[in-house]
Amino acid sequence: MKTKLSLLLLVLGNFLAAAPAEIGQSEVELLQQQPKPLGRIVAGSKVVYRWPEMQVTVREGKVSEVKIIDAEKEKAALEKRAETLAAKQQEAEQKKAYQAAQAGQPAAGPDAAKLANNNAINARIAVLRQEQNEATVNLNKAESVGGKAKAAYYRAEIEKRNVEIARLLTLAK
Secondary structure: OHHHHHHHHHHHHHHHOOOOOOOOOEHHHHHHHOOOOOEEEEEOOEEEEEOOOEEEEEEOOEEEEEEEOOHHHHHHHHHHHHHHHHHHHHHHHHHHHHHHHHOOOOOOOOOHHHHHHHHHHHHHHHHHHHHHHHHHHHHHHHHHHOOHHHHHHHHHHHHHHHHHHHHHHHHHO
């Protein structure tokens, strides 16, 4: 009995479900056939209707385009846009904090102190990396002329900077 009832409900649900829009169909037929659209955009003689499962373009009163929407792709695209927006907002906050620090003003916002600290750490890391590059050049020169003592000194300098950079990177997290 339950399976017969389930089958009847399934068939009835399929019968009552809205049929997909068809190209050439009139706008009036489309709107009678489909549930209320989520959105409607009008641009001259062109009207775009949006439902959760499709987007329909109507030109001069007739359906001219039907685009089926993949819900998973749509969700992924929205999540990616949200991540991009969050990254842009964080970048803007960092830029504000950096500019405030350059001007000698205290930064504003909930993460201002952390941003200012991270900017200072990043600046120090940049200096250390520049010093590392210079020490590497000097190491190569010392090794090329056979200066073992100078080469050992520059290796130690490079290692000190590596340790300092690693320490600063753990502070920045």
